[in-house]
Amino acid sequence: MPSPAQKHPPLPPAILFDLDDTLISAHTHPRETWKHAIETLPERPEHMDPDVTSTAIHKAAKWFWSDPVRHKTGRLDILTARRGIIGRAFEEVGAFEDHVLEALGAHFTEIRREQTALYPDAVATLEALRDRDIRLGLITNGNKAEQRAKIERFDLAKHFDHIQIEGEMGFGKPEEEAYAHALKSLGHDVSDTWIIGDNLDWEVIVPQRLGFYSIWRDPVGTGLPDGTTAKPDRILTRLAELTET
Ligand SMILES: [Mg+2]
Structure with a gap:
């Protein structure tokens, strides 16, 4: 007998996305x-x-x-x-x-x-979220020029209300200032903002401590690594799953 579909909370008013290995494949294999x-x-x-x-x-x-x-x-x-x-x-x-x-x-x-390439469902998912008037932030660690070049190459800026690059700000995940600045820029509280990314420390463990609903992005479908203490609120293999429920 098929098990009932897993229930997820309704989409929030604001979502923070990681870039590398979340929206674009950057470091796989x-x-x-x-x-x-x-x-x-x-x-x-x-x-x-x-x-x-x-x-x-x-x-x-x-x-x-x-x-x-x-x-x-x-x-x-x-x-x-x-x-x-x-x-x-x-x-x-x-x-x-x-x-x-x-x-x-x-x-x-x-x-x-x-x-390096966009995941096939990335743009459609961002557009579907925007259609629902959800405020979107991009929060990425790394060098200013390299991260900007990726954002321009894949024409991502138009999907986001706020873009935050570690190399431009001087702070990045998992520093609390990075999350606080992103929330302030989106104009939302942590309690109504989700964060999505592939790094278990930066996008699950630390954000959960701060009060985020944290989604671990597992684009290859490898599952949580052995020995991790991370307990993501949700695991997302395909981005499109976000707007399918
Ligand atoms: Mg990443």
Whole structure:
């Protein structure tokens, strides 16, 4: 017998959206992307094995991004962070020359840029929410120029009443000031605002503590990671689910 559809609360007057891996696919399948970058690297050194090197880079990246302080510095200057990650991996697998490091960093960055795309239901969902007079905010961490470039490339600004980029503000998620500023800009209280994003700390755990209804975006459908303490109010695999209920 089919189970009854899960009941969700009615849509609120205001919603805050994360950008990367929420509205656009930006960082999915990192290990595969590193492997692909190595396999297709022009003038790749003969002894650079794509499996071994991509595994080492993936490990170095996980180490790098696991620390909140390094994470903040790194996301505001991703190219320097990426060079550091590759350098750490190269030390592990046997150092390659600096020009190889630079070339791989640039090649990976270009592949990432090409891969980045709107999720197919993103624009239709934003439009459907706007049609219901819901105030929408975009609140994204990272470098000003890179995040602005993504917003322009995908013509997203027109959907939002408020856009907030960490690199422009000087504060970002999970700093409380970031959420407070966004709420003030939308003119709504935390009790009638939802937040949606893929980062369990920034868009679920901290916002819930502040009183948000928090939706975890799980675009690949991997489910919550083992050991997490996060308890999202709702999990969204497709954005369109928001306006289907
Ligand atoms: Mg994100």
